[in-house]
Amino acid sequence: MQQDGATEAEGQAQFRRRVFYIPGYDPIHPRRYRELYRKEGGDQAKISGYRIDQKPKTVKGPYGWHVTGQIGGAVTEADIEVLVWADIVKTSMERGIAGTYLQLVRTAWAYIGSGALFRLMRLRKGPMIAALYPIVFLLAQLALSLLCGWGLGLLVGLIHPALGWLAGLALVWAMLRAFKRWDNKVFAYYLMHDYAYSAQFKGANPPELEARMAQFRAAIRASLTEGFDEVLVVGHSSGAHLAVSILSDLLREGLPAGAAELSFLSLGQVVPMVSFLPKAGRLRGDLAYLSAQDSVAWVDVTAPGDGCAFALCDPVSVTGVAPEGKRWPLVVSAAFTQSLSPERWAELRWRFFRLHFQYLCAFDRPKDYDYFQITAGPLSLRRRYAGRVASKSRIETPLSGYRSLQ
Template sequence: MTAIKQRQVFYLHGFDPRGAAHYHRLYREQAAQQSKVNGLNINVADRKRHSSHSHRWQLNANGTQSNYCFLSWDDIVRRHWAKGWKHILSDMLSFMRCYVLTPNAFRYIFAAPKQLMAGLYPALFMLLSMVLSGWASASAATQLPWQAAQWPAGLVLFAALMHGSKWLGNKMAVFWLLRIYAFSARWANGRVPELEARINHFAGQIANAINDERNQEVVVIAHSVGTMVAMPAMARALELINDKARLANQRVVLITLGHCIPLVSFHRKASAFRADMRALGHTPELLWLDYTAPTDGACFPLLNPVTSCGETCAPNAGPRMLSPRFFTLFHPPRYKKLRRAWYTMHFLYLMATDKPGPYDFFAFTAGPLAIASQLKERT
């Protein structure tokens, strides 16, 4: 078993407008809860801004120091976060055009049927909102004794009801997946140019950590849409390594959680993105662990992100397709409730569990053993 004294962790968040403060607080709270399960008393230091696009905090547990770096692109997310009905409707039209009314729709259906069903959910919500708001405003307006005021009063009431419906939709995360679909389509078609510079910035930081011999292990861990960002960032980082021997002994680890990579990789124009994935799939020195749960409706469960888009993996290379087996990590009554909370289910990868098992986010990021050793111990 390989013990780790110093580890460098990079975390890439998903399509979430919340920044480093939210994820630092989440990690601190959940690590404290997980200590009752894994016995790791992780001391989570205060968050410090490292650069304009990264924040860092120290993790100390059982003699192991992990430097946790939050790679931030939430500012880009906020610029593409549809707010009003006009932008939400635009996202819906983009989803229909790029994912439903296209020959690629069959690829998505076969890859993850729940994905398209989840994408259609906002459309049903919007239709129901308009029908109910229209019916309620018309019924109320016709009750006014002044006929000339009925039409403008109905419009005002309709607008108010639709505003309330949008507020409810945001609370229920109805439009969250819709925004992801629209953003992914724009990215695949080269319409998010600001993301390229950010990816190159991330790649430089990752490469510097790999080149630093003091780091016994370098872990890049990405969640949800962050797994898409991780593909080119990791591929470019590997190109910047001074000595390929620094990848030996599974020192560099890529962990992708709840990936939805086909939302970009299946697009015809995403050839450069697929080339980056092919490069990762032909790097056997890289330990790539891909965790997806069949109960997570926002991911592509147990689908190889490299081969599914037509690329190949070299022998003993590419992602190891794994399931966190959430049903073994939570007590049955609690798990039954979690399965009904689809939004929470997608974030379980980052949260504390009730019981020990094959997956432990906090042991991966702060534990005293190298991740390769942890895998052997857990199987």
């Protein structure tokens, strides 16, 4: 694999790239991604000996930035845009305490009743622990609140039984409200909303999300004829399975004449959490379709150190929809334990949410994955990973109980 493109890229005309970043289930303003790119890109450039300059965006789009990369003797111009669906995420999180506990019951049943939970457990323990965490944590909060409310009710009930009931119920509600206010430290409500959003239609996309995906597809299509050498779609976490469907729809429509090279990088994907559900036929069909075509190079990067992702699980194969002639994705490990120094790994090891974003960050002992060379370097994704073999420890065992493609 070419790591910096020095030999091939020297003397080439300036390489122009358009990058569309699709975030996961994240309610935070996209400026977070701009600042993350600025900081981490600067750090990686110092470590790896190249230069990245970031400026305000120069193309149309709701939110993005412009990057000039000087890597391996070549200059690359990249326009990066965040495809925003944070407003949909925020709306889906606007549930009260009772509504969240109702979500808990429905989501648990969606995975347990369908058998998906038990099949997912056979893939990776990390993401299943992450999925069970909000259920266990919310139930523990409820149990503690009820226990304290019962105790207070007994004490006050010695004086006046009716007041005892009222005092007990008031304490239960007050404690549950306090737990919800403190959720920015434990993320139990946030994760519950995340899993509930995917499970609410048993794997089918909600209508508002399908509408937004159509807008994303139109933006990507328009960029293909704007003079760029490569249009790169990056899907992170839940954004990976959105990108699979967006790109599949785009290819089915037919690419415009003279289209730029189109590439897809999936990072920290959680595709099986959706594709294993009964009504995820649309996603399963898109996985099968995208894996067999050759118009879009698809590289899937995960790491066993990321407990929130289905690390090294080929999303097509484990879903059981790999067609004859399957070409993609190329499954690659970011190998956190090797690409981060022992000191840095010790610092990050138990920061699970931070590690889930490490794919977008600097590595102090980089190997063959470098987000900033991929997005601001002189080689397209296909050329960069040409000749790269898939990770030997990838998982391809088909485990989904649902294989319908529509």
